[in-house]
Every structure is written in C-alpha cells, then in structure tokens.
Amino acid sequence: MLAVWVGTQADEAFADAWHADAASVRGGDGVAAVQSTRSKDVIPILAGAGNKGRHAEVFAKVQVGGVMLRTKPCSSRGLTSLAWNEELVFVVAEPFDEPAVLIVEARVHPGKDEIVGRVVLPLTLFEKRLDRQGTITQSQWFSLEPFGHPLRLPEATFAGRVHLRGCLEGAFHVMDEPTMYASDTRPTARQLCRPPIGVLEVGVLGAQGLAPMKTVDGRGTTDAYCVAKYGQKWVRTRTVVDSCSPRWNEQYTWEVYDPCTVLTLAVFDNCHLGSAAAGNGGAVKDQRIGKVRIRLSALDMDMVYTNAHQLVVLHPSGVRKNGDICLAVRLTCLSLASVVYLYGQPLLPKMHYIQPFTIAQLDGLRRQAMSIVAARLSRAEPPLRREVIEYMLDADSHLWSIRRSKTNFFRVTALLSGAASTVRWLADLCHWRNPATTILVHLLFVTLMCFPELILPTMFLYMSTIGVWNYRRRARRPPQMDVRLSCAR
Numbered sequence: 001m002l003a004v005w006v007g008t009q010a011d012e013a014f015a016d017a018w019h020a021d022a023a024s025v026r027g028g029d030g031v032a033a034v035q036s037t038r039s040k041d042v043i044p045i046l047a048g049a050g051n052k053g054r055h056a057e058v059f060a061k062v063q064v065g066g067v068m069l070r071t072k073p074c075s076s077r078g079l080t081s082l083a084w085n086e087e088l089v090f091v092v093a094e095p096f097d098e099p100a101v102l103i104v105e106a107r108v109h110p111g112k113d114e115i116v117g118r119v120v121l122p123l124t125l126f127e128k129r130l131d132r133q134g135t136i137t138q139s140q141w142f143s144l145e146p147f148g149h150p151l152r153l154p155e156a157t158f159a160g161r162v163h164l165r166g167c168l169e170g171a172f173h174v175m176d177e178p179t180m181y182a183s184d185t186r187p188t189a190r191q192l193c194r195p196p197i198g199v200l201e202v203g204v205l206g207a208q209g210l211a212p213m214k215t216v217d218g219r220g221t222t223d224a225y226c227v228a229k230y231g232q233k234w235v236r237t238r239t240v241v242d243s244c245s246p247r248w249n250e251q252y253t254w255e256v257y258d259p260c261t262v263l264t265l266a267v268f269d270n271c272h273l274g275s276a277a278a279g280n281g282g283a284v285k286d287q288r289i290g291k292v293r294i295r296l297s298a299l300d301m302d303m304v305y306t307n308a309h310q311l312v313v314l315h316p317s318g319v320r321k322n323g324d325i326c327l328a329v330r331l332t333c334l335s336l337a338s339v340v341y342l343y344g345q346p347l348l349p350k351m352h353y354i355q356p357f358t359i360a361q362l363d364g365l366r367r368q369a370m371s372i373v374a375a376r377l378s379r380a381e382p383p384l385r386r387e388v389i390e391y392m393l394d395a396d397s398h399l400w401s402i403r404r405s406k407t408n409f410f411r412v413t414a415l416l417s418g419a420a421s422t423v424r425w426l427a428d429l430c431h432w433r434n435p436a437t438t439i440l441v442h443l444l445f446v447t448l449m450c451f452p453e454l455i456l457p458t459m460f461l462y463m464s465t466i467g468v469w470n471y472r473r474r475a476r477r478p479p480q481m482d483v484r485l486s487c488a489r
Helices: 274-279 336-342 359-377 386-392 402-430 435-450 452-472
Strands: 023-026 033-036 057-064 067-070 100-109 112-121 127-129 140-143 161-164 167-169 198-208 214-216 219-221 224-230 233-236 247-256 262-269 287-295 304-315 318-333
Touching: 067 359, 100 161, 112 140, 198 224, 198 262, 198 304, 224 247, 224 386, 262 318, 262 386, 287 318, 287 386, 359 386, 402 435, 435 452
Parallel strands: 127 167
Antiparallel strands: 023 033, 057 067, 057 100, 100 112, 140 161, 198 247, 198 318, 214 219, 224 233, 224 262, 262 287, 287 304, 304 318
C-alpha cells in the first residue's frame, strides 16, 4: 500500500502525515535523536543483545474505567504491521466520566510484558449507531504515544499507529440483573424506545415482625430501610431507627414499558449508624433482611393490591424468614391494545436476535453494568452501597449450586409429566380401565370422523373452556416465593 500526501504544514492532515518516511528529531537535552519510521506500524523493538533475532508477541489492551480487555497475541516479524481483527465490547454510561485507553504491549519473556505505546481515546470521538444493518462505522488512525521504557531504543520517538473502528451501540440492551427477573428490556438509544403502556404505583407502608439483626444495650434491634428497583430507577426509603415494626408510608411511581417485567424490593438493616460503625472505621456492611419480587404480568390492571409479603433470605443452612413487608401496588394501563401487542413481540430488542452476543460476552457486560450502577449509586445521597446493589441484582446468580440444579431438574420433569400422563391415559383407554370414558372417547372419535368440519371448533371450544376455568381460579394476590418449588428447605 502506497500513501502519498501533498501539502504544507498549515494543512490539518500534516499532524498525521509527517511521520511517513520522515526523520523525527527530539532535542530536549541537546542530543539529536534520529529514527527512520513508517506510519501505521507498531514497532516492538526487543531490548538487549540476547534477544536478537527473536520475535515478540504483541497484543493490545483496552481499558474503560475499571474494566480491561485484551486481544490475542500476534507475533511480530521485524518492522511489520500487525493485525488483530478482534471486537472488544464495553458498557459505558452517559455522561462519559472516563476515556478509553488503548495500550499496545509486547511479551519479550514468559511472564514479562513491556509497553510499546498507548493512546487515550475520549468516548465522544466515536459515533453513535442505532442499527448495525446497512451501516459501516468509519475507521480511524490513532498515533501511539511512546512510553519511555527499556523496550524501546533511546532514539525512538514514534511508537507507531493503530487502526481502530469504534462506535457507541444504541440498539442493544445491557441487563444488570438476571434475565428471568428483568425489569427493563428497552434499547439503549432513546430514539428506539417505545412509549410507556402504563404506570406502576408502589406504596411502601411498613414491615412487621422483623428479626433483630444486632444487639444494642443487651437487646435485639433493627434499623431498617427499604430499597426498590424497577428499570433504571432506584429508590430508597428513610431509615427507621430501633424498630422491628417500622412504618415508612412512602409512595413511588414508575413508567411501565413492558408487562413481562419484575419489580424488586428488599429490606436492609442500616449498620452505618451510631458508634458501632465509627468503631469499625466504616468497614461494616448493611445486613440483608429479605427480598420480594412482584411480576407485573400477574397483576390485574387498575386493581390495588394491599398485602403482606414474606421477607426471605437464603443461607447455606436453608431458607430463613425474617418478617413481612406491607405493600400497596397498583398497575394502571394506558392502552389495552398496546399491552396485547407487546405480548406478541420478542422480549429483547431485535438486534439481540440478528447479531447476538456470546454467553461469555453477556456475563462480562452484566458484571460491567453492575459495577457502573454500584459506583454511581454509591455517590447518591443517601448512598446505596455495593453490598446492597449486589443483593438486589443477584450478583452471584451465575454461580452453580445444587439447589438450582435440583430445581431445574424438577421443572423439566414437571414439563414432561404432561406427555407421560397423556400416554398413560391412552393406555388406560386401550385396556378399558374405565369403560364409560372409553365409550365416550370412541363416540367423539366417530363423530369427528363423520363431520371433520367440527375438529377445529371443538379444539377452540376446549381451549377456551380451559382458559376461562384457569382465569376464574387465578391467584387473587401476587404470588410469593414457593419454598418447596425452589428447593430452599
């Protein structure tokens, strides 16, 4: 590839073009350093005569905030260009507090890496993309800054350039909570979000029968507060000091964009009050009392639910009930047609199905999202600390456990039990275990054979009858945690 630039130093392209086949001079200490370079090359120079003739493995690392990802190593062949052709995905949130830092390193010895150069990339440089289909992000060249270490020769002043293609994706949704308990499934870009279909109103009335979480003056007590999370909105009630039956009487509202979402509430004991927290230097953590989840699809529209929900905590020894929380919940529907339409749509934005992420990428993105949420809510007033965020978002849900394995096994067994029951029922018909049932089934079969136009109406009538029967017998209150079904006992 041959690149030719014709112009003067007044041109805007001069800063990027002067490296090509030119000599660079740096004379800060009176010594002229001359190094012939080529642009768009990363030049890993091995220090020491003992490394002569060896090729270093060069890789790139990108750091955004506290997260760093790296590419696979690429073997260098003298002063040649390197190519990685890898995609690294990060979670960023506006406003962009920290830039992205790209670092190119070379592995000169096993276990020893040396920095070749780096470049700081403000996130505002990258364009925002709303759809991957039919759009190609423009790539850019960035000059690496020499880092001044033994890897590079003293005369080197140019560390090369990197070819980078980056963009801010807005068509995906990054979950900070488990998929089965998702409270928001909208795309990141606001231009792609649908209008709200309803309003969720939650009144946190109080709690009763809370278990004492600490001892003060020889008696058990609790300083309880409640945290609720739905979508991107987090709320926290005030702390009621020294009471096992606190009363908060606070009300909050959220806009609802999808009925197949979950509201999460949890009660904690504030351990940062009084002399106990001061004596520990602020190293104490708020104790979890219990958590409640309410699935919005289980609520009737425009109906007020005023119930007491059990606060349950899972411990290695089993489930522990620490009291009840009293809530008043109402889901108001703005348009019934929009709700019915959403039930026919996929859960996640369409880009998750057109170009899906891998399982490893989804886990990494979720951990990054949790870190960003924890960092920002810790600066709120009053702050929500990391242990609270991790408990609300189920940070350990990806870990394997025997209890979850047993639960999933029993769920699969229950799913297949319907087919097994049908097979047993047919076997009973063939063996005339119940003569009346066998005669009725034969009469129905002969009727449908003589009048085939009745097959579809009969099927729809049967399905409608089952649906009406299940609707009449539905639960009149939001379902709570089933200890037996969850194998928590």
